[in-house]
Amino acid sequence: MTERPLSGLDAVERGPLPSDPSAPAAPAPVEGQSDHPSVAALASRFGPAVQGHRLMAGDQTVVWIAPEKSLEILTWLKDDPAQQYDMMSDVTGVDYGSGRPIEVVYQMFSTVHKRALRLRCRLPLEALEIDSVAGLWHSANWLEREVYDLFGVTFKGHPDLRRILMPFDYAEGHPLRKDFPLRGRFSRAEQTRRALAQDVERFYGSQELAHGGPPQQVPARTEPEAEG
Amino acid sequence: MGLGDLLPGGGTQKSEGGLGMFGAGSPTFLTTKIDFVINWGRRNSLWPMPFGTACCAIEMMAAAASNFDLARFGMERMSFSPRQADVLICAGRVPYKLAPVLRRIWDQMPQPKWCVSMGACASSGGVFDVYSMVQGIDTIVPVDVYVPGCPPRPEGLIYGLMMIQEKIREESLSRHFEHRAEDPALVALAKANEAEIVGLTGPFGNSTQQEKLSGAPTDDNSA
Ligand code: SF4
Numbered sequence: 001m002t003e004r005p006l007s008g009l010d011a012v013e014r015g016p017l018p019s020d021p022s023a024p025a026a027p028a029p030v031e032g033q034s035d036h037p038s039v040a041a042l043a044s045r046f047g048p049a050v051q052g053h054r055l056m057a058g059d060q061t062v063v064w065i066a067p068e069k070s071l072e073i074l075t076w077l078k079d080d081p082a083q084q085y086d087m088m089s090d091v092t093g094v095d096y097g098s099g100r101p102i103e104v105v106y107q108m109f110s111t112v113h114k115r116a117l118r119l120r121c122r123l124p125l126e127a128l129e130i131d132s133v134a135g136l137w138h139s140a141n142w143l144e145r146e147v148y149d150l151f152g153v154t155f156k157g158h159p160d161l162r163r164i165l166m167p168f169d170y171a172e173g174h175p176l177r178k179d180f181p182l183r184g185r186f187s188r189a190e191q192t193r194r195a196l197a198q199d200v201e202r203f204y205g206s207q208e209l210a211h212g213g214p215p216q217q218v219p220a221r222t223e224p225e226a227e228g
Numbered sequence: 229m230g231l232g233d234l235l236p237g238g239g240t241q242k243s244e245g246g247l248g249m250f251g252a253g254s255p256t257f258l259t260t261k262i263d264f265v266i267n268w269g270r271r272n273s274l275w276p277m278p279f280g281t282a283c284c285a286i287e288m289m290a291a292a293a294s295n296f297d298l299a300r301f302g303m304e305r306m307s308f309s310p311r312q313a314d315v316l317i318c319a320g321r322v323p324y325k326l327a328p329v330l331r332r333i334w335d336q337m338p339q340p341k342w343c344v345s346m347g348a349c350a351s352s353g354g355v356f357d358v359y360s361m362v363q364g365i366d367t368i369v370p371v372d373v374y375v376p377g378c379p380p381r382p383e384g385l386i387y388g389l390m391m392i393q394e395k396i397r398e399e400s401l402s403r404h405f406e407h408r409a410e411d412p413a414l415v416a417l418a419k420a421n422e423a424e425i426v427g428l429t430g431p432f433g434n435s436t437q438q439e440k441l442s443g444a445p446t447d448d449n450s451a
Contacts, residue, residue, distance in 0.1 A: 175359055184358075184360075192368065195328060196327055199328075200332060
């Protein structure tokens, strides 16, 4: 019997493979100086908690930091007058597969100094925990919920750590992880059953429901005065 | 097209020009079948409930706009309230998170109602054979007409709606409950049962292979 070449569908059927360990690794810090002013300031202030830096995607300076110190470093970057990264543009995650650490990426911009900076924290798969920065930047609130939803990173101290994109009672795991099967873990019939059992109102938190104000009271019906 | 043209027997009461049956010299009454009149009314005043979730909805809007002008077929107004709608046009992909919403909108539409599944995504999941996508809305609501394409052109949608009109023409009031009644006990349940879901989505390589992939549910199902 001749071997049939694999079609795309077969590959899907076979399920997720462990990613190739020889695949290009996650970008790593490089030696040398950076001309980004925040890099030197970070290194002199936090020492070993700043693990290195690299210029990526043209002119984007990336700094690797230790996750235990992330809240301290980010608070300083926001409040120090020479830094003032007052805008958190994005918080996201990257899974490089093969059991490599998941990286949480912070993309910040200083509207005062007109500078952008990207921070990355490596989190080993067995300790996917990092401090939440939702208290520093409100924009981080939903972004961290998204990283939690899709990668399973727990943000300690987050005010409202719920799923945001997947249904609130999604039980199949965290879909953007490399070990997640493309079609989910349940059968289609089970997925349909679970989907229809959802309570649509529960997509909204109490805060969102409160935007419309308290529920309207229908005024009590008053009988018209009898004439004459 | 006046009622006179549509009468069984070809509207023989027609006089020169215009609507003969109400013109001078013609009788002021006509006889017909109640099925015929009701179906004539129903099929020429179908109000669509647009459930446009993705790119297909753009073509649905084009079909409603002046170049193609869905209003010519009695779809005078897109009814954004399901309570005033007759035909649900599901245009675009439906993720599982949206499935109960689609189901509720269908349940809110009054009888009689029909459903058009527009495009590859709504009909079968299309290229989105992934964890988050409903593999064909027929697993959730009953579908009358599938319009193929990615996206279907407005002509395609109009043809699909004309097929619904044709279907209505064939219906009979006396068999209404046979065709249309829904069991209230089934509301909020999948329209298709488990075997049907596997059968409907299997030919697209979807559901039957699922078991091979299925692992045990993960522990981290906290939410
Ligand atoms: S069938 Fe094509 S055009 Fe329609 S929603 Fe799917 S991807 Fe978009």
